[in-house]
Amino acid sequence: MVVLEGLEEISMPQKTDVNPKTVLNAVEVITTDPLHLIDVDHVQLYVGNAKQAAFYYAYTFGFQVTQFDDLTTGNRKEASYLLTQGNIRLIITTGLGKDHPAQRHINLFGDGVKDIAFTVFDAERAFNKAVENGAEVDYEPYKTTDEHGEVVRASIKTYGEVVHSFVSRSGGYALSEVKQGGMIFPGFTEINHPLNQFNKDNPCGLKFIDHCVGNVGIDQMNNTVEWYEKILGFSMFKHFDDDDISTEYSALMSKVMSSGGGLIKFPINEPAEGKRKSQIQEYLDWHNDTAGVQHIAFRTDDAIASIRELRKRGVNFLRLPDTYYELVWDRVGDIEEEKKLIQELGILVDRDDQGYLLQLFTRPVQDRPTLFFEIICRRGSQSFGKGNFKALFEALELEQERRGNF
Secondary structure (H helix, E strand, O other): OHHHHHHHHHOOOOOOOOOHHHHOOHHHHHHHOOOOEEEEEEEEEEOOOHHHHHHHHHHHHOOEEEEEEOHHHOOOOEEEEEEEEOOEEEEEEEEOOOOOHHHHHHHHHOOEEEEEEEEEOOHHHHHHHHHHOOOEEEEEEEEEEEOOEEEEEEEEEOOOOOEEEEEEEEEOOOHHHHHOOOOOOOOOEEOOOOOHHHHHHOOOOEEEEEEEEEEOOOOOHHHHHHHHHHHHOOEEEEEEOOOOOEOOOOEEEEEEEEOOOOOOEEEEEEEEOOOOOOHHHHHHHHOOOOOEEEEEEEEEOOHHHHHHHHHHOOOOEOOOOOOHHHHHHHHHOOOOOOHHHHHHHOOEEEEEOOEEEEEEEEOOOOOOOOOEEEEEEEEEOOOOOHHHHHHHHHHHHHHHHHHOOO
16 A cells, blocks of 8 residues: 555656656666665754754755754754755654764764655555665664544665665655655644745755765775665666765775666765875765765755855855866856856866766865755756865865865
8 A cells, every 4th residue: 555655756847846757657666776765764863962953054055944842842862954945855853862873973083963764655565675785774764643634654774874764654654745845754843934935035045955975984885886786776876986076185985876767866975095195085984984974965956046045044165266267167168157257156067978066065064074954056967076076175174274174
């Protein structure tokens, strides 16, 4: 019955703020993805103060704060806020007691990503299949039910202390309902946040999660890649070595993993030897020598409008030297957007044989140089900005030097 409901949901016409690849019909998902992963259900961040963090992400990135679960709703363990924009769902969580795992996470790593959750047709089936493939259990399947419907969740451990939850939904908690503003989980309550109307009137235009990037230690990338292949049935989509991503001083290697349906993409980065410390090694140094999520890329259909609005709100982006634009147009050629505006806003541009992309990276969003975000707009290109790697790395090296982490 769960599969039938999922079949109905996934084949429904999708809104423009949903990843266009989710137009894959259910039969294709089932036949191409061994665990029947539909999409990223949500990303959960552990933070020191969920109420303040929710306000920060609402104002700076334009998210709607739509639901919450805390002491006032009967939750004595944690406080969580659901933030939504397009088909992006972030759950911001803080522990309410010293023994809550979020408190340990904050002490070791600071604010950061704990869970990249997947919507699946059958959470118990996906979990059992992953465990059968060798996954380490985070928590066993459990069901929450109320008069609106049912949610089943289970979770496995991946690199570092990051986990992947499997989430299957029915009734009022079905994915189609959640996308239309329905409740995310039993126990959550709607909230009328003071910034919601402002954000509706001044949209940032972020549509869905394009990819999530993980940083792992030296000689751990291949093991992590093999884990995604064996446990989740992912395959390698792209591979970049230290010849592709390097400067005079630092380098990294990266392999991009893609789910069986091609919808979910996770680049995995590993530091490579160089004269100085790479940005990946800096991340690991400040992340307690533990692998973790380095950044989340948000897709937009209009890079200029999104980045202009985000800059107005105070988002602090990396800045490349103007010399970057003296060379980029010879490599990229003509684009739809006005080149002068691209340069004024500091947006990076790259082209491959399928088209071009526009991208820009924030500086770290907390005091530790760990988690940051990417804004990406694809005009056909399915790559990750290979032509920008050298310029981006040089900009990051300047940031590292400012922080004294060279």
